Amino acid sequence: MENEEYETIDLLEVLNAVRQHLAVLILCTLAAAIVGFAVSKFLMTPQYESSALMIVNTRQDTTANVTSDQINSATKLVSTYSIIIKSDTVLQQVINDLGLSLTYSELKDRVTVSAVDDTQVMKITVRSNNPEWARQVCDKITEVSPNVILEAVEAGSVKVISNASIATDPVSPNTMKNTALAGMVGLVLCLAVIFLQVMLDNKINTEEDVAKYLELTVVGVIPEYEGGKKK
Structure with missing residues (x-):
């Protein structure tokens, strides 16, 4: 050694x-x-995102006063509603209405639903290399999803508070x-x-x-x- x-x-x-x-x-x-x-x-294709905001309520009658318990309940419902929005019931209808040449799985990968700062507001985002296509799909989702959600949950309401707009700048690369x-x-x-x-x-x-x-x-x-x- x-x-x-x-x-x-x-x-x-x-x-x-x-x-x-x-x-x-x-x-x-x-x-x-x-x-x-x-x-x-x-070499990389630019990707654009179009987003819309929807608010979740626990009751359909929005004329009455809203309590803090109802707001908390609505916040918890956002995760449930996001699953419904990304289901084939909603997205397949979007594909049929717009005549998209995508399968349900392909469209699902382009759609993101998330809560905004843990509130009762949820954000629906669609990504595509075509900004106009992303806006049209996002608008159609906000048009189709409320009825499907009400039919599935049988309570509450969902309303659009901000419509989708055409993105001018790509998010990637x-x-x-x-x-x-x-x-x-x-x-x-x-x-x-x-x-x-x-x-x-x-x-x-x-x-x-x-x-x-x-x-x-x-x-x-x-x-x-x-x-x-x-x-």
């Missing part, structure tokens, strides 16, 4: 290697960022985010290659390597000249 040798990581050596390859490091980072930008901008992530990946990969080169380098290049690996004292260094200049 006394003769067992351990390879240690010389951080200074790694830093020196990074400094020597700084130009390559910057070029790799920029190249990866450019690739990420190009893929996001030209996020070009800036993808560009930054691609640049980070290029930077990390380049650093990993430099680190491996340092770890796998078993050559004696400097007088410090002689003292470190051979445990010998360096008496002197003979420089090599070529054409009158030191190599």
Whole structure:
């Protein structure tokens, strides 16, 4: 065990290697960022979302005063109503009414129903590469779902408080985010290659390597000249 040798990581050596390859490091980072930008901008299809808001009530008679218990009950009903909205009863009728060339499963994957800040308001969102298509489908869902919900639950009411609108900006891809992530990946990969080169380098290049690996004292260094200049 006394003769067992351990390879240690010389951080200074790694830093020196990074400094020597700084130009390559910057070029790799920029190249990866450019690739990420190009893929996001030209190869990925933009996706748009159209959303509508609906409010859930526990009773159909909305003229009477609403108590806090009724609001809490309506909040709990949002999760139940969201399941009904994404059911084939609602979405299949939407497909039939609009004449969509999608199956129920394909349309379901494009529809999201969620509660707004744990309130009795629920948000219906439809995603598509066509903003007008997303708006039409979202509007049709808000038109079809109230009757289906009332028939299934036999209590309460659902009303639209905000109609779907045409999205002007895509929600994905996020070009800036993808560009930054691609640049980070290029930077990390380049650093990993430099680190491996340092770890796998078993050559004696400097007088410090002689003292470190051979445990010998360096008496002197003979420089090599070529054409009158030191190599």
